Amino acid sequence: MTLLDVQGLSKSFGGLQAIEDLSVSVDEGELVGVMGPNGAGKSTFFNLISGVIQPDGGRVSFDGEDVTGDTPESLARDGLVRTFQHTRELETMTVRDNVRLAAPDQPGERTLPALLRTGSMQDREETVRERADELIEAFEIDHLADEYSSNLSGGQRKLLELARALMLDPDLLLLDEPFAGVNPTLTKEIAERIQDLNDEGMTVVVIEHELETLTALVDRLVVLEQGRLLVEGDPDDVLADERVIEAYLGGDVE
Amino acid sequence: MSLASRLPSGDGDRALVAGVVLVAVGALFALTPLQTTLPGAFYVFIEVGTLFAIYGMLVIGLDLQYGHTGLVNFGHVVFFAAGAYTVAMLAAESPFAGIGLGLPWPAALLAAVIVAGVLGAAVGTTSIRLRDDFLAIATLATAEIFHSLFVAFQTIFGGNVGIGSIPQPVGDLVTDTDTAMTANILLLGGVMLVTLAAVTRLTSAPYGRVLRAIRADDLVTRSVGKSVFTYKMQAFVYGAALAGFAGGLFALYNGAIAPGYFTIQVTVTVWIGMLLGGAANHRAVLGGLAVIMGLRLLSRFALDVAPVSSSAFASIRLIVVGLILVAVIRYRPAGIWGDAKELGVDT
Numbered sequence: 001m002t003l004l005d006v007q008g009l010s011k012s013f014g015g016l017q018a019i020e021d022l023s024v025s026v027d028e029g030e031l032v033g034v035m036g037p038n039g040a041g042k043s044t045f046f047n048l049i050s051g052v053i054q055p056d057g058g059r060v061s062f063d064g065e066d067v068t069g070d071t072p073e074s075l076a077r078d079g080l081v082r083t084f085q086h087t088r089e090l091e092t093m094t095v096r097d098n099v100r101l102a103a104p105d106q107p108g109e110r111t112l113p114a115l116l117r118t119g120s121m122q123d124r125e126e127t128v129r130e131r132a133d134e135l136i137e138a139f140e141i142d143h144l145a146d147e148y149s150s151n152l153s154g155g156q157r158k159l160l161e162l163a164r165a166l167m168l169d170p171d172l173l174l175l176d177e178p179f180a181g182v183n184p185t186l187t188k189e190i191a192e193r194i195q196d197l198n199d200e201g202m203t204v205v206v207i208e209h210e211l212e213t214l215t216a217l218v219d220r221l222v223v224l225e226q227g228r229l230l231v232e233g234d235p236d237d238v239l240a241d242e243r244v245i246e247a248y249l250g251g252d253v254e
Numbered sequence: 255m256s257l258a259s260r261l262p263s264g265d266g267d268r269a270l271v272a273g274v275v276l277v278a279v280g281a282l283f284a285l286t287p288l289q290t291t292l293p294g295a296f297y298v299f300i301e302v303g304t305l306f307a308i309y310g311m312l313v314i315g316l317d318l319q320y321g322h323t324g325l326v327n328f329g330h331v332v333f334f335a336a337g338a339y340t341v342a343m344l345a346a347e348s349p350f351a352g353i354g355l356g357l358p359w360p361a362a363l364l365a366a367v368i369v370a371g372v373l374g375a376a377v378g379t380t381s382i383r384l385r386d387d388f389l390a391i392a393t394l395a396t397a398e399i400f401h402s403l404f405v406a407f408q409t410i411f412g413g414n415v416g417i418g419s420i421p422q423p424v425g426d427l428v429t430d431t432d433t434a435m436t437a438n439i440l441l442l443g444g445v446m447l448v449t450l451a452a453v454t455r456l457t458s459a460p461y462g463r464v465l466r467a468i469r470a471d472d473l474v475t476r477s478v479g480k481s482v483f484t485y486k487m488q489a490f491v492y493g494a495a496l497a498g499f500a501g502g503l504f505a506l507y508n509g510a511i512a513p514g515y516f517t518i519q520v521t522v523t524v525w526i527g528m529l530l531g532g533a534a535n536h537r538a539v540l541g542g543l544a545v546i547m548g549l550r551l552l553s554r555f556a557l558d559v560a561p562v563s564s565s566a567f568a569s570i571r572l573i574v575v576g577l578i579l580v581a582v583i584r585y586r587p588a589g590i591w592g593d594a595k596e597l598g599v600d601t
Binding site: 050052071072073074076077081082083088089090092093097100101103104105108109110111113114115117121125128148150164165167168191209 | 360403452455456459460461462463464467469470471473474475476477478479481482488492595596597598
């Protein structure tokens, strides 16, 4: 079943056509990689799907519903969760609070239950804490749980961001360069985590420059070039494709 | 780390208990024949202390907006003034200037909270969605506009003279000045502690976690499913309504109001108090406010012994306050009791 369906998406910034008539769909349970040279529109593509910026035209459907132009917060609540290319930690909060924050359906995030300190808020918070600690432990950052996230290294930040995203129990997880600036050991580890999540049934879309890791990981590759879909298909076929090689190596040099 | 360790903080509960006790003792002085006699030298301390209780509510509200949520409000005084003028116009009985409806004071106080909250909502709706610094400009402008309106519309707001004949619930019950002063400081101090308890409950609950996340990064907070705009509006309106409440209480305590009480000086005082103490920490901002107000008090005494004219002395006082602020920003950028990591400042 199609989980994410993007039809004829386009977006321009001033004179620059960042995304042009792009149609991509992702099936439930798929693990899809998005690649393309710098400036191909990968991050813009994610920003458009996740509601961070509004498309000029086209349609985005998620789980059978039209979500074009929905806000990031409502999409996150619907189960479409993303991470950012340049990790965005809440640096003035501890690792623990970073993860706990993402918990959905916490009545204590409304004024009255917070003021009255209701039982439902406290019960929910207890579950949230347990779940957050589980995730922090699973990602092996438990020794940093009480550190402010500004003290984390690049790789640790990627792990934290992943843990925080998982707190929302997403149906579709969009990862923007999860291996960027991460050492090879950790890259392998993050790739394994993504694989595990996908094996458990989560649909994942990954943007990545790190081609080797990406092609080994994903079921299907989508290649963008200058805002358009260049090729899509089986990773090995895509990498062998002339057009992809040309786009990456710069075919005709003048 | 136990599960309950970070949820409801003990601070809030202690403030609540202390607040209720103070209100009860204050009521005892106001309602029973019980009397106090204060030495004359004490008056000035009681007066400043009472004002501290009222400004305390302002700084708590401002800290909810700025310290916790990151909203820059440079016009906090306008909500304080809105509350005070609402109480004055609704509760005053035939004042010498302006209008007075002579309504019962509790109704007027409730209206003060609502008016300030609505004003906050109006400013917030127009400015919060914009870039951060626009809110700062909009609030500053709103405060200046209202200040001019209060002065200009003499038949409505009483112009520079202001509005008098506001009922003084304590002063009307107790004729003896010393007892009234004691009752006032206890009651207002108690009410301030109760509001501190309420705001502490908000900020120590998951609600406060969302606010601090917004302060750190809007977009991340949105992308984990929180309606950032709603939270910003709420924090802004709650702070405004609390300032309105403080303004209403001020009018009822003072019995008369005038634009002179609601200058930009009020905003500056609570901002300096907050930054001096350390934003995002309720006790710290109250401590900072105490330092800055204590300094004012101290300088009153210093004036008597200083070999300069009072106008020169006023300038010296400003210089001293400025130097202290510079020193704090240089050596303790998160404030005296503030947490540098929590506020994301380099030390």
